[in-house]
Amino acid sequence: xxxxxxxxxxxxxxxxxxxxxxxxxxxxxxxxxxxxxxxxxxxxxxxxxxxxxxxxxxxxxxxxxxxxxxxxxxxxxxxxxxxxxxxxxxxxxxxxxxxxxxxxxxxxxxxxxxxxxxxxxxxxxxxxxxxxxxxxxxxxxxxxxxxxxxxxxxxxxxxxxxxxxxxxxxxxxxxxxxxxxxxxxxxxxxxxxxxxxxxxxxx
Amino acid sequence: xxxxxxxxxxxxxxxxxxxxxxxxxxxxxxxxxxxxxxxxxxxxxxxxxxxxxxxxxxxxxxxxxxxxxxxxxxxxxxxxxxxxxxxxxxxxxxxxxxxxxxxxxxxxxxxxxxxxxxxxxxxxxxxxxxxxxxxxxxxxxxxxxxxxxxxxxxxxxxxxxxxxxxxxxxxxxxxxxxxxxxxxxxxxxxxxxxxxxxxxxxxxxxxxxxxxxxxxxxxxxxxxxxxxxxxxxxxxxxxxxxxxxxxxxxxxxxxxxxxxxxxxxxxxxxxxxxxxxxxxxxxxxxxxxxxxxxxxxxxxxxxxxxxxxxxxxxxxxxxxxxxxxxxxxxxxxxxxxxxxxxxxxxxxxxxxxxxxxxxxxxxxxxxxxxxxxxxxxxxxxxxxxxxxxxxxxxxxxxxxxxxxxxxxxxxxxxxxxxxxxxxxxxxxxxxxxxxxxxxxxxxxxxxxxxxxxxxxxxxxxxxxxxxxxxxxxxxxxxxxxxxxxxxxxxxxxxxxxxxxxxxxxxxxxxxxxxxxxxxxxxxxxxxxxxxxxxxxxxxxxxxxxxxxxxxxxxxxxxxxxxxxxxxxxxxxxxxxxxxxxxxxxxxxxxxxx
Amino acid sequence: xxxxxxxxxxxxxxxxxxxxxxxxxxxxxxxxxxxxxxxxxxxxxxxxxxxxxxxxxxxxxxxxxxxxxxxxxxxxxxxxxxxxxxxx
Numbered sequence: 057x058x059x060x061x062x063x064x065x066x067x068x069x070x071x072x073x074x075x076x077x078x079x080x081x082x083x084x085x086x087x088x089x090x091x092x093x094x095x096x097x098x099x100x101x102x103x104x105x106x107x108x109x110x111x112x113x114x115x116x117x118x119x120x121x122x123x124x125x126x127x128x129x130x131x132x133x134x135x136x137x138x139x140x141x142x143x144x145x146x147x148x149x150x151x152x153x154x155x156x157x158x159x160x161x162x163x164x165x166x167x168x169x170x171x172x173x174x175x176x177x178x179x180x181x182x183x184x185x186x187x188x189x190x191x192x193x194x195x196x197x198x199x200x201x202x203x204x205x206x207x208x209x210x211x212x213x214x215x216x217x218x219x220x221x222x223x224x225x226x227x228x229x230x231x232x233x234x235x236x237x238x239x240x241x242x243x244x245x246x247x248x249x250x251x252x253x254x255x256x257x258x259x
Numbered sequence: 260x261x262x263x264x265x266x267x268x269x270x271x272x273x274x275x276x277x278x279x280x281x282x283x284x285x286x287x288x289x290x291x292x293x294x295x296x297x298x299x300x301x302x303x304x305x306x307x308x309x310x311x312x313x314x315x316x317x318x319x320x321x322x323x324x325x326x327x328x329x330x331x332x333x334x335x336x337x338x339x340x341x342x343x344x345x346x347x348x349x350x351x352x353x354x355x356x357x358x359x360x361x362x363x364x365x366x367x368x369x370x371x372x373x374x375x376x377x378x379x380x381x382x383x384x385x386x387x388x389x390x391x392x393x394x395x396x397x398x399x400x401x402x403x404x405x406x407x408x409x410x411x412x413x414x415x416x417x418x419x420x421x422x423x424x425x426x427x428x429x430x431x432x433x434x435x436x437x438x439x440x441x442x443x444x445x446x447x448x449x450x451x452x453x454x455x456x457x458x459x460x461x462x463x464x465x466x467x468x469x470x471x472x473x474x475x476x477x478x479x480x481x482x483x484x485x486x487x488x489x490x491x492x493x494x495x496x497x498x499x500x501x502x503x504x505x506x507x508x509x510x511x512x513x514x515x516x517x518x519x520x521x522x523x524x525x526x527x528x529x530x531x532x533x534x535x536x537x538x539x540x541x542x543x544x545x546x547x548x549x550x551x552x553x554x555x556x557x558x559x560x561x562x563x564x565x566x567x568x569x570x571x572x573x574x575x576x577x578x579x580x581x582x583x584x585x586x587x588x589x590x591x592x593x594x595x596x597x598x599x600x601x602x603x604x605x606x607x608x609x610x611x612x613x614x615x616x617x618x619x620x621x622x623x624x625x626x627x628x629x630x631x632x633x634x635x636x637x638x639x640x641x642x643x644x645x646x647x648x649x650x651x652x653x654x655x656x657x658x659x660x661x662x663x664x665x666x667x668x669x670x671x672x673x674x675x676x677x678x679x680x681x682x683x684x685x686x687x688x689x690x691x692x693x694x695x696x697x698x699x700x701x702x703x704x705x706x707x708x709x710x711x712x713x714x715x716x717x718x719x720x721x722x723x724x725x726x727x728x729x730x731x732x733x734x735x736x737x738x739x740x741x742x743x744x745x746x747x748x749x750x751x752x753x754x755x756x757x758x759x760x761x762x763x764x765x766x767x768x769x770x771x772x773x774x775x776x777x778x779x780x781x782x783x784x785x786x787x788x789x790x791x792x793x794x795x796x797x798x799x800x801x802x803x804x805x806x807x808x809x810x811x812x813x814x815x816x817x818x819x820x821x822x823x824x825x826x827x828x829x830x831x832x833x834x835x836x837x838x839x840x841x842x843x844x845x846x847x848x849x850x851x852x
Numbered sequence: 853x854x855x856x857x858x859x860x861x862x863x864x865x866x867x868x869x870x871x872x873x874x875x876x877x878x879x880x881x882x883x884x885x886x887x888x889x890x891x892x893x894x895x896x897x898x899x900x901x902x903x904x905x906x907x908x909x910x911x912x913x914x915x916x917x918x919x920x921x922x923x924x925x926x927x928x929x930x931x932x933x934x935x936x937x938x939x940x
Contacts, residue, residue: 059719059721061716061719062722088722089725090721090722090725090826091721091722091723091724091725091826091827091829091830092826092829092830139770140770141729141732141733141769141770141773143725143726143729172483199770200768200769200770200771201753201756201768201769201770202753202769203753216712217706217712217713217726217729218712218713218715220713221712221713251479252475252476252479252480255472255473255476258472258473258476259757488936489903489905489935489936490905490936490937490938491938493861493935493936494860494861494935494936494937494938495938495939497860497861497864498860498861498937499939500938500939500940501939502859502860502937502938502939503937503938503939503940505859505934506859506907506932506934506937509857509909509912509932509934510909510912510913510914511912531860532859532860532863532869535864568940569939569940570940698940699940702940704939705938708907708914709905709907709936709937709938710904710905710907710914711905711938714914714916717914744940745938745940748938811911811912812909812911812912812913813912
């Protein structure tokens with residue numbers, strides 16, 4: 057039985073992800089760790105309009121009956137929980153961030169908020185489709201050291217102690233990328249306003 | 260590898276031998292320093308069945324690669340030994356200046372074995388160590404000892420025991436810099452049992468850093484973060500930890516009168532706000548710390564003294580039904596000077612008060628008797644009358660007089676201020692902490708009360724274990740660096756991991772650093788299991804499991820430990836008896852142990 | 853008129869330990885506090901939103917600021933407002 061409050065939390069964040077154009081109708085994923093269990097979206101469910109039966113509870117370490125219903129991305133989430141201290145994961149498709157990920161190995165924000173909170177966001181590549189061990193391990197390894205990473209051309213994975221913390225990083229990243237895009241359009245010389253900013257890319 | 264001192268100083272007080280040998284750097288990489296290094300060495304040095312007060316027990320003082328670098332809060336150090344109070348592993352850490360100076364001597368570890376024939380003290384000046392006669396110091400209070408041995412803020416620092424430790428009180432503390440404590444679990448008695456009065460350090464070494472650019476960046480960012488957080492830049496410097504009193508009472512989680520109640524009508528009178536208006540003189544800080552949580556208070560009897568902290572004020576306050584702040588400041592000073600763990604001392608007195616009121620013990624002690632605090636502490640230090648039984652801690656006291664259930668302790672260690680009937684996760688934490696009931700080994704206060712990083716429902720039971728485990732692992736990591744947990748109220752773990760990397764030159768991802776904590780936690784667990792502890796010891800006093808909280812917003816609640824504990828064992832990768840599985844041990848590179 | 857208790861820096865900034873102010877909801881009460889004691893605004897609010905980690909309790913139960921500000925307030929209620937605080 058999944059607690060009502062947990063469902064509400066998933067529903068609200070899912071709705072915000074969709075509303076902020078961070079996912080398509082059926083894209084993205086959210087999960088949390090509860091002890092030795094994972095709660096994740098049902099396969100085929102829409103994050104923007106979650107119903108109580110759209111949340112599946114399954115074990116972290118091995119398959120049980122929940123697996124048949126859970127998202128195909130369950131393996132990535134499980135691997136992240138097994139290999140990192142994460143307690144919540146947000147996976148979404150922030151459009152501007154994805155666009156930037158196509159041409160660089162690291163996204164270094166220029167706005168105040170994201171430089172303060174994130175410093176830098178690594179971009180990793182993995183050709184293999186979602187749900188493969190290769191991809192799962194690569195994502196988990198990157199999340200060992202960064203709370204949010206980009207999978208080139210695909211989307212972001214972020215972690216936190218709570219779901220809204222994970223969402224916060226994703227939202228901050230997309231905001232940072234939209235600001236960077238605007239700055240590129242404005243195309244005027246950048247006036248550096250942050251001390252020691254040359255170190256951000258080495259975070 | 261930089262950051263670490265790579266030498267161990269090993270002193271045998273029985274034979275008088277003084278040896279130095281290299282630190283195993285593979286071990287250092289896995290356990291880092293402080294608590295981690297301490298438990299790993301203790302595992303080898305003190306096997307099952309050793310009497311903690313016998314010469315076979317060992318005191319292991321450790322620092323870490325970050326100690327003494329001047330990174331914020333890099334002043335802390337650790338002691339590891341087997342606890343005479345609980346029989347479990349004991350690790351305690353302390354601030355002040357001694358740790359920084361110990362790092363300057365060039366040693367990572369000081370091991371003290373055996374027992375001296377007559378009272379001695381150890382003096383370490385850079386790499387030279389000497390054992391001196393201390394018969395002229397034995398019997399002296401901590402402050403007197405500290406000044407006689409030449410305590411000089413940044414240059415020469417003294418660590419010692421007072422009469423409580425000399426007289427082998429199981430709740431005796433080791434004091435450093437006069438008013439800082441290595442307290443929980445009674446390490447003072449171990450030191451006293453070795454006839455070791457003090458350890459003085461003086462050093463001139465500096466800690467090298469592998470990547471000075473990155474280190475400078477981390478220090479700068481940490482400075483910004485600590486200044487931006489209202490906890491570390493306003494609340495703690497202005498009001499000290501005692502600011503917790505009103506808040507914890509307000510939500511109905513302040514244990515009162517030996518946990519008979521969960522709210523205290525005198526909370527306001529002993530709060531941080533009241534302290535600020537009355538006896539507070541100024542704030543102060545440990546070495547290299549911008550947070551300044553230390554209180555300096557002044558009363559007629561004591562003059563200007565350090566403290567009191569929240570837990571101390573609670574232990575002699577709410578737990579004893581006392582709302583007299585002046586008496587509490589005096590009691591705190593006495594604990595510092597006699598060398599007692601304030602939480603255990605206050606809570607043992609609270610226990611004695613209940614035993615007395617219920618007729619188990621014949622004494623004048625009653626809840627509210629502020630006037631009896633000072634004389635009782637003296638009796639405990641010198642083992643006079645009932646004080647002799649009380650010096651053994653509340654568990655042995657209550658058991659001796661036929662009411663063990665009236666000791667508010669877990670594995671023999673007295674519980675802190677938080678009544679877990681008002682904080683379910685805290686209940687799980689206190690039941691599973693490796694050194695006995697301890698909040699400093701993963702405090703759930705942040706999540707369940709402060710909203711740090713986010714408020715979770717303090718009465719919720721399902722899923723609590725994941726938070727508790729993360730907190731336990733993370734704080735074990737911080738205890739191994741060695742840094743102050745108040746830094747983590749403003750700075751996320753990823754900064755500490757990067758600072759550790761910058762100092763040592765070894766890449767520690769955030770997850771790697773937390774895994775150090777998980778490794779330490781599991782080894783401590785194995786140590787306790789080896790001593791004969793079982794899952795049955797992961798419990799709480801009957802009162803908290805069966806007597807519903809009587810007051811306010813927490814009324815009616817008991818701690819629902821069993822479901823949380825079951826989930827906790829599974830989530831930790833342990834079997835249903837709470838034993839780490841071979842798979843988990845292999846994952847943590849502990850399989851040979 | 854509910855009873856409002858102030859703590860830590862909120863006391864120093866306002867000079868008061870306790871207030872009684874009108875308000876049908878928590879949001880309204882907070883608004884009235886800020887109007888009467890403008891010195892408290894910077895400790896409680898950041899760009900119109902309640903500052904993170906400000907702790908609001910109603911009869912000892914902690915409010916979730918995301919959902920609880922609309923909670924209605926009665927005469928018997930005791931509201932506690934703590935600025936961000938910490939301890940051990």
